[in-house]
Amino acid sequence: MLRKIKYTLLLPALVFLVSMQALAQPRMKEQWADSVMNSLTPDERIAQLLMIRAYSNRDEKYYNELTALVSEKNIGGVCFFQGGPVRQAIVTNRLQRAVKTPLFVALDAEWGPGMRLDSVFNFPKQMTLGAITDNSLIYDMGTEIARQLQRLGVHINFAPVADINNNPLNPVINARSFGEERMNVAEKSYWYMKGMQDQGLIAVAKHFPGHGDTGNDSHYTLPVIDKPRSVIDTLELFPFSYLIDRGLKGMMIAHLRVPSIDTAAGSISSLSKPVISGLLREKMGFTGMVITDGMDMKGLTDFVNPALAEVMALDAGNDILLLPVDARMALANIRKAIDSGLISQQMIDEKCRRVLQWKFESGLAGNNRIHLDNLSGDLNSSFARLTTAGANAAAITLVSDRDGMIPLRSLDTFRIASLVIGDLSLTPFQSRLSDYAPVDHFNLSKDPSVQERDSIMQLLEPYNLVVTGFVQTSDLPQKNFGIGRQGAWLIDSLAACKKIILNIFTSPYSLATFNQIEKMASVLIAYQDNAMMQELTAQAIFGGSAITGKLPVAATAMWPAGSGLLQPEITRVAFSQPEAAGVSSDKLREIDSIVAESIRDNAFPGAQVVIIRKGRVIYRKAFGSQVYDSDIPLRNDDLYDLASLTKILATTLTTMKLTGDGLLDPDRRLSRYYPELRHSDKNQLIIREILAHQAKLQPFIPFWKSVMEQDSLKSELFGRHFSIEYTHRVADALYLRDDYPAVIVDSIIRSPLLPKTEFKYSDLGFILLGKAFEEITQQPFSSYVQRQFYRKLGLRTMGFHPRNRFSISRIAPTELDMVFRKQLIHGDVHDQTAALLGGVAGHAGLFSDALDVAIIMQMLLRNGYYGGDTLLEAEVIRDFTGVQFVIDKNRRGAGFDKPALIKGDPSPACASASPRSFGHSGFTGTYAWADPDQDLVYVFLSNRVFPDAGNNKISRLNIRTRIHEVIYQAITD
Missing domain, CATH: 3.40.50.1700 (Glycoside hydrolase family 3 C-terminal domain)
Structure with missing residues (x-):
C-alpha cells in the first residue's frame, strides 16, 4: 500500500519535470540563437547563410586558404566532397577551432559517407532500396548513416532523393531515385528521413519540385519540366508533400524551369518566389530549412547574372546558399543588394536566426571536437556492414x-x-x-x-x-x-x-x-x-x-x-558476418590467435576453420601453408585427409540412409547383410554395437606389417606401375596386387573377438560395414556416397582418391612415412590399412576442404534436409546422434562421438558443448562437431601428422577444443 502511495505521489512530479524540460528546450534554443545573433555583425549574419565547398584531399596551401576564409568571414557552413574520413575530421576540427560561430557541416551522402570519402564502404543506392519490400531495413540504414555522419562531425545530409524517376533516360537521377511509383518513393524517402532525423541529423530531401522526369542534367544545363500543374501536383510533388506532413527538416531546391508553377520567362525554380515562398512555404506548409542546390552548377550560372544569383535565391525564400561560386563576391553582392534596398537586413536577420536555431538543435552549442581514435573502425562497424548486407539481399x-x-x-x-x-x-x-x-x-x-x-x-x-x-x-x-x-x-x-x-x-x-x-x-x-x-x-x-x-x-x-x-x-547455408547469427566478430578473432600460435609452435603447418551458426557460414579461414617454411598460403578449398571423419561422413551417413530406406536395420546382425561373416565369430555382431564401438572387435591390427619382410615390402605384392595385376595405388610408384584387399578383410573376419562387451574404439567394424554396403547397394562404396550425398549436396571437394579429381597442389601432404611406404604421403590416404584397401574404406580415405565437411554437419542439424532435398530421415538422425549405450557408460552415438556422460570427465568436445551435440575427430588433425542446442557447426582441418605422425601437440595443447570453446563464448544471444 505504501509503495502504491509513493508511486501515486511520484508520478505527477515526473510528469511536471518532463513538461518543464520540454518547455525549457525551445527557450534555450532561442536564448542561444539570440545571444549569438547579438555577437554577430550584419555582414557576419549574411555569412551564416553561406555553405561553401570543402575537400579533405588537398594540400596545406588549400587548407590555409579555406581556414582563412571561414575565420575571416565567419562562414556559416561547409559541405565536404572528396577526401578521407580521418583527414576530413582533422580539417573539420581545424575549421571549428577557427570560427567565431560553430560551423554547420554537411555531406552529400545519399548512400552514406562512402559516396564522398575513401576508406568507407557504401550503403545501397536508392533504386536498390526501392526494390525492398521491408521498409524497416531502410530505417535501419538511415539510423546507421546518421551515426556515421555524426561520428564525422556532420550535421546535415543531402538525402533522401525524393524525385520520381519516371524517365528511363534521366542522366542524373536514375539510380539515385527510389523508383517510378509515387507511393513507393514517398514511403521509402520517409523511412530514410526518419532514420536519420531520429538520431538528430538534419535530412534534406531533394530535388524540389522534382527532377525525375528530365532528359538533361542541371549540373550542365537547365532542364525543363514541361508538364501541366495538375500532373506535377499529383506526381512530382507527392513525395515532398508526404515528407513535409511527417516532419521533414530540410528541403533542397533544384535548378529547373517549371513553367506551370512559375510562368515568368526564364524563371529558375531555385530563384523562384512562386516555387519556394508560394508553393513550398505557403501552400505546402513547409517550415524547415530551405537550401539551394549547388549555386555553382551550370543550370544556374549559365542562365543568371552571377552578381544577382545569391540575392535572388535569398529573396525567393532560400535560407542557405549552397556552394556559391565565389563566397567573398557573394557576400559583397548581398551587402550591395541590402544597401540598395533590393533586400532587407531584417530578412537576413530572420534567416540567420533560423539557421542558428537549427545549429542549436544539431548540438553546435556544445563541444564540436571530433575524436580521431578508431574513427575508421567506428565507421566501418560490424553493424554497418550487417545493415548494408541485409538491405542489398532484400533488394x-x-x-x-x-x-x-x-x-x-x-x-x-x-x-x-x-x-x-x-x-x-x-x-x-x-x-x-x-x-x-x-x-x-x-x-x-x-x-x-x-x-x-x-x-x-x-x-x-x-x-x-x-x-x-x-x-x-x-x-x-x-x-x-x-x-x-x-x-x-x-x-x-x-x-x-x-x-x-x-x-x-x-x-x-x-x-x-x-x-x-x-x-x-x-x-x-x-x-x-x-x-x-x-x-x-x-x-x-x-x-x-x-x-x-x-x-x-x-x-x-x-x-x-x-x-x-x-x-x-x-x-x-548463407555466408555472412558473425553478428548476423548472434556471434561476436571481436571474440572470434581469438581463434586467429590460437591458430597462429599453434603454427608458430609447429603443431601443424596450416589449418582451415569453418563455423556455421543459424544456417550462416560466419567464419571461414585458412591459416599457414600446406607445409612448413612455404611461401604459398593455404587456400580455403585445399583438401585435407579427413582420416576418421570418414566414419561419420561416409559410413554412418550410409547406414542412416539405408536404415531410412528400409534396406538395413541397425539392431540386426551385420551378417544378415554381409554373408561372409556367417561362419565366423562375427556372425552375432549387431550393427548398432559396431557403430558405438562396443562389438568386442580388436581395436587395431597393423596390416601394413604383413606386407613387409623385415624392412622391405614383399615384392610379390607390389608393382611400380598400374597394371591389371597391380590395381590399387598405395603411394607414388607403389601399386598393390589386385586381390590383396580381400586378404585384409578376411583377416578381420578371422581375428578373435575380445572377451568383454565394453567400449573399445576400433576401425575394424567400419571396414566391415563398408563392405556390407557394397553387398546391399550392389555398387562401390565410393560411388554410392558420391551419388547419394556429395553430388546432391553440391560438395566440390569431398570424396575418395583426390588425385583423380584435383591437382596435387590442392592437396595437403601428410606423413613422411619412413617405415612402410618410404616416402612423403601426398594425395594418398595416410591410414595404412585404408591404403591397403585401395584408398576406399569405411574408416578412412575421404579427402575434403572444411566447408564441405561443414555442409554435411549442417544437413544433419537440419534433420536431413538441404538444398531442397531430404537426404535422411529426421527420426533416424535423432536416433544415431543420441547416446546408444548409456547403461554401459559408453558416451558414443551410432557412429558419432559425444561429449562425456559426466561433466568434468575427459571429453572429445569442449566444456560448453551440449549433451545433444555430436561429431568426431581424425588422426591427421581433423575435427567436426555439431550442436543442435546452439544451431552450431564447427570444423577444423589440419595435417598435424606432417611430416611426423608422432607430433601430438594438437592434442596436448587442446587446440581444437580450445577453439571450440571460444566459439561458444562468442555467442551473444
Whole structure:
C-alpha cells in the first residue's frame, strides 16, 4: 500500500519535470540563437547563410586558404566532397577551432559517407532500396548513416532523393531515385528521413519540385519540366508533400524551369518566389530549412547574372546558399543588394536566426571536437556492414523464373558453367557460386569479338546450365548501363539452346538490351555492381537467402514496376558476418590467435576453420601453408585427409540412409547383410554395437606389417606401375596386387573377438560395414556416397582418391612415412590399412576442404534436409546422434562421438558443448562437431601428422577444443 502511495505521489512530479524540460528546450534554443545573433555583425549574419565547398584531399596551401576564409568571414557552413574520413575530421576540427560561430557541416551522402570519402564502404543506392519490400531495413540504414555522419562531425545530409524517376533516360537521377511509383518513393524517402532525423541529423530531401522526369542534367544545363500543374501536383510533388506532413527538416531546391508553377520567362525554380515562398512555404506548409542546390552548377550560372544569383535565391525564400561560386563576391553582392534596398537586413536577420536555431538543435552549442581514435573502425562497424548486407539481399529481384529453377535444386542433375561478361578475372560472383557447387568459370570482355563468341559457344557445349552475369556496369543510360551489345547478343544466342540464368548488376532498364529475354530460364536484377551484391546474388541463386525484391521501375513492357517473384525458402547455408547469427566478430578473432600460435609452435603447418551458426557460414579461414617454411598460403578449398571423419561422413551417413530406406536395420546382425561373416565369430555382431564401438572387435591390427619382410615390402605384392595385376595405388610408384584387399578383410573376419562387451574404439567394424554396403547397394562404396550425398549436396571437394579429381597442389601432404611406404604421403590416404584397401574404406580415405565437411554437419542439424532435398530421415538422425549405450557408460552415438556422460570427465568436445551435440575427430588433425542446442557447426582441418605422425601437440595443447570453446563464448544471444 505504501509503495502504491509513493508511486501515486511520484508520478505527477515526473510528469511536471518532463513538461518543464520540454518547455525549457525551445527557450534555450532561442536564448542561444539570440545571444549569438547579438555577437554577430550584419555582414557576419549574411555569412551564416553561406555553405561553401570543402575537400579533405588537398594540400596545406588549400587548407590555409579555406581556414582563412571561414575565420575571416565567419562562414556559416561547409559541405565536404572528396577526401578521407580521418583527414576530413582533422580539417573539420581545424575549421571549428577557427570560427567565431560553430560551423554547420554537411555531406552529400545519399548512400552514406562512402559516396564522398575513401576508406568507407557504401550503403545501397536508392533504386536498390526501392526494390525492398521491408521498409524497416531502410530505417535501419538511415539510423546507421546518421551515426556515421555524426561520428564525422556532420550535421546535415543531402538525402533522401525524393524525385520520381519516371524517365528511363534521366542522366542524373536514375539510380539515385527510389523508383517510378509515387507511393513507393514517398514511403521509402520517409523511412530514410526518419532514420536519420531520429538520431538528430538534419535530412534534406531533394530535388524540389522534382527532377525525375528530365532528359538533361542541371549540373550542365537547365532542364525543363514541361508538364501541366495538375500532373506535377499529383506526381512530382507527392513525395515532398508526404515528407513535409511527417516532419521533414530540410528541403533542397533544384535548378529547373517549371513553367506551370512559375510562368515568368526564364524563371529558375531555385530563384523562384512562386516555387519556394508560394508553393513550398505557403501552400505546402513547409517550415524547415530551405537550401539551394549547388549555386555553382551550370543550370544556374549559365542562365543568371552571377552578381544577382545569391540575392535572388535569398529573396525567393532560400535560407542557405549552397556552394556559391565565389563566397567573398557573394557576400559583397548581398551587402550591395541590402544597401540598395533590393533586400532587407531584417530578412537576413530572420534567416540567420533560423539557421542558428537549427545549429542549436544539431548540438553546435556544445563541444564540436571530433575524436580521431578508431574513427575508421567506428565507421566501418560490424553493424554497418550487417545493415548494408541485409538491405542489398532484400533488394535482389527475381524477374523471371520460367522453369521454377530458383533456388537451384537437384544439383546432381546439372553440369554448371558460369559466364561473366565485362571482367576477364574471376569475380566475387563466380567465387561464391563455387562455394555451392562445382562450377567451371568463363570470362569475356564487355564487347567480345565474333571469334571469342564462337569459341565460348563451343566451350559451353558440354554444360546444361549456364549462370551468366554482366559486371563493370554503369548507372548511365547514355552508356547503355555498361552492357555491350555483343555481350547481350551472345547471351541471347545461348538462351536459344541452353538453360540460362541471367544476372544483371545494374539498372532494370538494361533488360531492354536483350532480345531473347523471354527464353531465359531465370532473370535476376541485382541493381549494383559491387563485391557484396555479386556474392549475395550467387547465394540467392542457390537458396542461401530468400528473394523478396520487387522492381522499382518498369524494366520492359513485360515487367512493369512492382514485378518480382517471391522466393522465401532458404534451402542452403548463407555466408555472412558473425553478428548476423548472434556471434561476436571481436571474440572470434581469438581463434586467429590460437591458430597462429599453434603454427608458430609447429603443431601443424596450416589449418582451415569453418563455423556455421543459424544456417550462416560466419567464419571461414585458412591459416599457414600446406607445409612448413612455404611461401604459398593455404587456400580455403585445399583438401585435407579427413582420416576418421570418414566414419561419420561416409559410413554412418550410409547406414542412416539405408536404415531410412528400409534396406538395413541397425539392431540386426551385420551378417544378415554381409554373408561372409556367417561362419565366423562375427556372425552375432549387431550393427548398432559396431557403430558405438562396443562389438568386442580388436581395436587395431597393423596390416601394413604383413606386407613387409623385415624392412622391405614383399615384392610379390607390389608393382611400380598400374597394371591389371597391380590395381590399387598405395603411394607414388607403389601399386598393390589386385586381390590383396580381400586378404585384409578376411583377416578381420578371422581375428578373435575380445572377451568383454565394453567400449573399445576400433576401425575394424567400419571396414566391415563398408563392405556390407557394397553387398546391399550392389555398387562401390565410393560411388554410392558420391551419388547419394556429395553430388546432391553440391560438395566440390569431398570424396575418395583426390588425385583423380584435383591437382596435387590442392592437396595437403601428410606423413613422411619412413617405415612402410618410404616416402612423403601426398594425395594418398595416410591410414595404412585404408591404403591397403585401395584408398576406399569405411574408416578412412575421404579427402575434403572444411566447408564441405561443414555442409554435411549442417544437413544433419537440419534433420536431413538441404538444398531442397531430404537426404535422411529426421527420426533416424535423432536416433544415431543420441547416446546408444548409456547403461554401459559408453558416451558414443551410432557412429558419432559425444561429449562425456559426466561433466568434468575427459571429453572429445569442449566444456560448453551440449549433451545433444555430436561429431568426431581424425588422426591427421581433423575435427567436426555439431550442436543442435546452439544451431552450431564447427570444423577444423589440419595435417598435424606432417611430416611426423608422432607430433601430438594438437592434442596436448587442446587446440581444437580450445577453439571450440571460444566459439561458444562468442555467442551473444
